[in-house]
Amino acid sequence: MPVPPAPSWGLQPPSQAAALQPLSHRPQALPETGALLPRGLGRSYGDVCLNDGGTLIATQGMDRLCQFDPESGILEAEAGISFDAILRFALPRGFFLPVSPGTRYVTLGGAIANDVHGKNHHRAGCLGRHILSLDLLRSDGRIYRCSRTEQAQLFRATLAGLGLTGLILRARIRLRKIQSPRIIEDRVPMRNLAHFLELSDAADESHEYHVAWVDGLAKGEEIGRGLFMRGNHEEEQQPLRYDPPRSLSIPMYAPGFLLNPLTVKAFNSLYAARGKKALIRHPSSLFPFFYPLDAVGNWNRLYGRRGFFQYQCVLPRENDAASMRALLDRIGRSGEASFLAVLKTFGSLPPEGLLSFPRAGLTLALDFPNRGESTRALFRDLDHIVRDAGGRLYPAKDACMSAEDFQRSYPALDHFRTLIDPAFTSDFWRRMHSEKAI
Amino acid sequence: MSSPVLIIGASSAMAEHCARAFAEEGRSLLLAGRDSTKLESIASDLRLRGAARVQVLPPFDGADAESIPPMLETALKEQPRDVLIAHGILPDNEACEQDSEAFLRSLDINFRSVLQICQILQHQLPAGGCLAVISSVAGLRGRQSNYVYGAAKGGLLTYLQGLRNRLQPQGIRVLSLLPGFVDTPMTADITKGPLFISAEKAGSLIHRAMKGTRDVVYIPFFWRYILWVIRCIPEALFKRLSL
Numbered sequence A: 001m002p003v004p005p006a007p008s009w010g011l012q013p014p015s016q017a018a019a020l021q022p023l024s025h026r027p028q029a030l031p032e033t034g035a036l037l038p039r040g041l042g043r044s045y046g047d048v049c050l051n052d053g054g055t056l057i058a059t060q061g062m063d064r065l066c067q068f069d070p071e072s073g074i075l076e077a078e079a080g081i082s083f084d085a086i087l088r089f090a091l092p093r094g095f096f097l098p099v100s101p102g103t104r105y106v107t108l109g110g111a112i113a114n115d116v117h118g119k120n121h122h123r124a125g126c127l128g129r130h131i132l133s134l135d136l137l138r139s140d141g142r143i144y145r146c147s148r149t150e151q152a153q154l155f156r157a158t159l160a161g162l163g164l165t166g167l168i169l170r171a172r173i174r175l176r177k178i179q180s181p182r183i184i185e186d187r188v189p190m191r192n193l194a195h196f197l198e199l200s201d202a203a204d205e206s207h208e209y210h211v212a213w214v215d216g217l218a219k220g221e222e223i224g225r226g227l228f229m230r231g232n233h234e235e236e237q238q239p240l241r242y243d244p245p246r247s248l249s250i251p252m253y254a255p256g257f258l259l260n261p262l263t264v265k266a267f268n269s270l271y272a273a274r275g276k277k278a279l280i281r282h283p284s285s286l287f288p289f290f291y292p293l294d295a296v297g298n299w300n301r302l303y304g305r306r307g308f309f310q311y312q313c314v315l316p317r318e319n320d321a322a323s324m325r326a327l328l329d330r331i332g333r334s335g336e337a338s339f340l341a342v343l344k345t346f347g348s349l350p351p352e353g354l355l356s357f358p359r360a361g362l363t364l365a366l367d368f369p370n371r372g373e374s375t376r377a378l379f380r381d382l383d384h385i386v387r388d389a390g391g392r393l394y395p396a397k398d399a400c401m402s403a404e405d406f407q408r409s410y411p412a413l414d415h416f417r418t419l420i421d422p423a424f425t426s427d428f429w430r431r432m433h434s435e436k437a438i
Numbered sequence B: 001m002s003s004p005v006l007i008i009g010a011s012s013a014m015a016e017h018c019a020r021a022f023a024e025e026g027r028s029l030l031l032a033g034r035d036s037t038k039l040e041s042i043a044s045d046l047r048l049r050g051a052a053r054v055q056v057l058p059p060f061d062g063a064d065a066e067s068i069p070p071m072l073e074t075a076l077k078e079q080p081r082d083v084l085i086a087h088g089i090l091p092d093n094e095a096c097e098q099d100s101e102a103f104l105r106s107l108d109i110n111f112r113s114v115l116q117i118c119q120i121l122q123h124q125l126p127a128g129g130c131l132a133v134i135s136s137v138a139g140l141r142g143r144q145s146n147y148v149y150g151a152a153k154g155g156l157l158t159y160l161q162g163l164r165n166r167l168q169p170q171g172i173r174v175l176s177l178l179p180g181f182v183d184t185p186m187t188a189d190i191t192k193g194p195l196f197i198s199a200e201k202a203g204s205l206i207h208r209a210m211k212g213t214r215d216v217v218y219i220p221f222f223w224r225y226i227l228w229v230i231r232c233i234p235e236a237l238f239k240r241l242s243l
């Protein structure tokens, strides 16, 4: 059996790499080894896509288009197709993804299994809302067609199902019609958190997409300073093309010292400088607008071999501003954060997945190089603030949350448990059940 | 509009990706293989990607010589201009040492059927056409771990050299493709090292080679140099190596 290293995006190397079973031959049945987990492009940061000692079912070779209706924009495709490949198909035909995460190198199946969100959450909700049906292969050998009307329970469990309800073979997704491949973008410097809230509330009405980059090192009055970005699809008809910019690639792991507080500061102030002047109604290609990080392939290697964590939480609307200030204050004082802090308001469209992460309120996502205990200590403090605010963490990004926090903050968990496939499991799932026993 | 591309062994991962590149250019495609259900699902995909027309040919099996002419007869009615022959298997070399049936079967699939197909096509392709065949770098030097496979692939290369020479006056290009390691179902059981490329990459390199003008193309190019070095090792030394 081939045993390739199968790290996740944060690159915690699994102690015993899982065997990888490719799907390009479209086998009729699942491998019979038990302890299975589907694996897309491994863009999850933590351990939802790891399966130590078990079998990973590699879905990437299963990437055919099945059907497309240019009237309704409904595309049926195999689950291993990447969002990049969907764009390659859809853009020239005048369609775009209904919801896009910050990278286009995710698979359709992986995106469904985390019920991903994007810069348009306030309008479009999570990806799951745009999935019409999916075909799920379970270890009983049957293929279940799941939708809002057939196998509705299994459908809701599989959206954000973390790969635990079976293998998604195909899905039908409704694409969004566009006239132009360009985004009319504004970039507005933000002074602080109050300013962010103002801009964000206004943009909910005026813009289909918005998100902010904040300086994770700012302190005191300056907490929440950064750059607010909002955009709409250009409405004028333009030639429709798939034309991503060329990307660089990081060929190997950077030595750890590269990412010290100084370089991080330099990087952050570079962004601050770029943000000094507002940029209004700037026509931009949609690639840098939606996928700025895709310009550098394997940028995760910049964090060196010890890898890194991403911390993403949502704080419910009722007490989001005060708790967000507390979070940013704690992070700023720690000096541990790195370049990427993303702040966004989630809208109130309820997600359909039993374990979907988003809810109305504020979400913050940022990276921390893995410095061992000091990083974990910081996370314990952050968890505390999130817990008190009634918030929760995003499994797709998580490697550290406690089992108690998971169980308390995902109330549909008991219902979800009744719907998982007994042959499926993951490192994340084991972690969420091990501490309880201790 | 343009004359079709005939892909034999169209369910091969590399060939499927190459077919996608042709589909995106709006070419017509003829697909041959042994499993029609598989080919139909590939055909739907290729139609969506923009192929002008996709036709699934009657099934053939490389181990069954009689199944080949009917498949080709249907194909030739559509007057293909470019052809890619991609089918093949990687037999277990040790099993072939014990089991003569498995041994002969692998030769039928990897060698005999390919020649049988080329013998028919050489009289039928138009000037300006391209006949591309996937051989392998394994065909350039025999090794104890895969010499049965290597012999068939090496035999193909010699045959293609001659055919290239023969068809040159008619303006038909014979293209020998020499992949190194490609991540496809064929290599599912082999641990992936840094020399591996994806099936998508291989497919797009094959597509580019078919549209180019060269006669022998390594997939990707660096295998030319690796093989040059390997072929420089004197036989007296090479026979002692455990490769």
Ligand SMILES: Cc1cc2nc3c(=O)[nH]c(=O)nc-3n(C[C@H](O)[C@H](O)[C@H](O)COP(=O)(O)OP(=O)(O)OC[C@H]3O[C@@H](n4cnc5c(N)ncnc54)[C@H](O)[C@@H]3O)c2cc1C
Pocket (backbone or CB within 6 Å): A009, A037, A038, A039, A040, A041, A042, A043, A044, A045, A048, A049, A059, A079, A080, A100, A101, A102, A103, A105, A106, A107, A108, A109, A110, A111, A112, A113, A114, A115, A116, A117, A118, A161, A162, A163, A164, A166, A167, A168, A169, A293, A396, A426
């Ligand atoms: C730079 C970057 C930016 C990101 N931005 C965002 C963002 O803005 N919003 C957001 O929501 N997320 C974001 N993410 C996270 C990413 O979108 C998710 O982790 C996504 O699920 C990754 O997809 P994947 O194909 O890599 O899946 P993997 O990481 O390989 O797997 C994810 C989960 O899906 C399951 N799975 C995969 N395929 C199948 C299948 N066929 N059937 C059933 N289960 C399956 C796996 O078992 C696993 O539990 C970002 C990630 C990166 C690296």
Ligand SMILES: NC(=O)c1ccc[n+]([C@@H]2O[C@H](COP(=O)([O-])OP(=O)(O)OC[C@H]3O[C@@H](n4cnc5c(N)ncnc54)[C@H](OP(=O)(O)O)[C@@H]3O)[C@@H](O)[C@H]2O)c1
Pocket (backbone or CB within 6 Å): B009, B010, B011, B012, B013, B014, B015, B033, B034, B035, B038, B060, B061, B062, B063, B086, B087, B088, B089, B090, B109, B134, B135, B136, B137, B178, B179, B180, B181, B182, B183, B184, B185, B186, B187
């Ligand atoms: N992968 C590599 O590293 C590598 C390296 C060098 C050369 N190659 C060569 O590349 C070519 C394509 O292989 P691949 O890597 O893309 O592997 P693949 O996806 O496994 O494709 C193999 C193809 O051969 C077909 N085939 C097998 N037995 C057959 C038979 N008896 N009759 C007819 N067709 C048969 C298969 O059809 P089914 O789908 O019906 O099984 C499939 O289409 C092969 O000639 C291979 O030798 C591969």
